[in-house]
Amino acid sequence: MQRHIFTRWLVAALLLSGVMAPWAQAAQSPILTLTAPGGVSKEYGLRELGSLPQVAFETETPWTKGKHSYRGPLLRDLIRQISPNADRVNVVALNNYSHEVRLSDYADYPLILAMSENGKMLTRRNKGPLWLLVPFSDHPKLSEDPNVQASMVWQIVRLEVLD
Numbered sequence: 001m002q003r004h005i006f007t008r009w010l011v012a013a014l015l016l017s018g019v020m021a022p023w024a025q026a027a028q029s030p031i032l033t034l035t036a037p038g039g040v041s042k043e044y045g046l047r048e049l050g051s052l053p054q055v056a057f058e059t060e061t062p063w064t065k066g067k068h069s070y071r072g073p074l075l076r077d078l079i080r081q082i083s084p085n086a087d088r089v090n091v092v093a094l095n096n097y098s099h100e101v102r103l104s105d106y107a108d109y110p111l112i113l114a115m116s117e118n119g120k121m122l123t124r125r126n127k128g129p130l131w132l133l134v135p136f137s138d139h140p141k142l143s144e145d146p147n148v149q150a151s152m153v154w155q156i157v158r159l160e161v162l163d
Helices: 002-016 019-027 046-051 073-080 140-144 146-151
Strands: 029-038 039-043 055-059 068-072 088-093 098-102 111-116 131-133 158-161
Touching: 002 073, 029 046, 029 073, 039 073, 068 131, 073 111, 098 146, 111 146, 140 146
Parallel strands: 029 158
Antiparallel strands: 029 039, 055 068, 068 111, 088 098, 088 158, 111 131
């Protein structure tokens, strides 16, 4: 009983002292930078990305086993915030892998910046915090296209609008 009371006291003391504040700040820390020609730039944290309209779907992917549910904002919605007529975006990963994506190629598909898998936030260990995805199970031809597969960048840290 005393151990339980001590644990509660310790957690409360840490919260009040600010030691646990970095976890709370993680939701506000920038995880994505969006840039456009002319020096326009905007940073987004998990909270900002989560406040955008979200799209969810279940799909199998070439990189996972079985069907999983994914949720996140549409890439085109995010890009339009900074460049309404853009079509080409360079998607850059944490390891500097990048791939140019044409939004018009995905006009008929929900191309999302997946933030969660099966209701849990994506982490670097499981391709997060952001993973560009389409519902492959609903559109099997997409999984056969090498350009589409190359476009499904994970661990995204930067989006560079090219036009």
